Amino acid sequence: MDTFKTPNSGESLANYVSRIRKTLNLTQLELADAAGIHGRVGKIERGLTVKINRRTLQGLAIALGVPTEYLEAVGKGEEVKQVQGIKFCPQCWNPGAAVDPMWGNVKAKFCYLCGTPIRANCANCGELVLSLRHRFCPVCGFAYKASVKTAKTRK
Ligand SMILES: [Zn+2]
Numbered sequence: 001m002d003t004f005k006t007p008n009s010g011e012s013l014a015n016y017v018s019r020i021r022k023t024l025n026l027t028q029l030e031l032a033d034a035a036g037i038h039g040r041v042g043k044i045e046r047g048l049t050v051k052i053n054r055r056t057l058q059g060l061a062i063a064l065g066v067p068t069e070y071l072e073a074v075g076k077g078e079e080v081k082q083v084q085g086i087k088f089c090p091q092c093w094n095p096g097a098a099v100d101p102m103w104g105n106v107k108a109k110f111c112y113l114c115g116t117p118i119r120a121n122c123a124n125c126g127e128l129v130l131s132l133r134h135r136f137c138p139v140c141g142f143a144y145k146a147s148v149k150t151a152k153t154r155k
């Protein structure tokens with residue numbers, strides 16, 4: 001994920017949408033088209049749209065290439081710290097199970113059990129992992145857990 005896409009502290013939804021749009025070199029019209037929300041980008045960027053429904057947010061998120069959660073967080077005035085991906089080991093994590101708190105340590109870069117780099121996003125498309133109750137990336141369908149190749153090597 002490009003770092004410019006992370007909302008700045010205290011940034012409003014209007015400023016955030018406007019900033020990302022300009023960084024991507026899109027006009028308001030182009031963004032509205034891509035997001036499927038005709039004529040409403042200007043309103044959003046002027047802060048006139050107080051409540052944005054989920055479909056609009058999703059459209060915007062796709063058009064801007066940012067997680068929907070970022071838009072939701074800025075819309076609510078929350079810090080984006082709360083919507084960072086869940087850190088997990090793609091080798092040791094069991095789909096559907098809770099993650100080991102050791103992986104979530106801010107300093108942890110590698111799994112303390114097997115040395116595999118810890119991930120917090122999809123290995124295929126880079127979308128942040130926001131719930132490990134899902135086994136597959138909701139954006140691209142890629143499995144979060146690395147495929148098990150060694151299942152039958154043990155005697
Ligand atoms: Zn591991």
Ligand SMILES: [Zn+2]
Nearest residue numbers: 122125137140
């Ligand atoms: Zn993905």
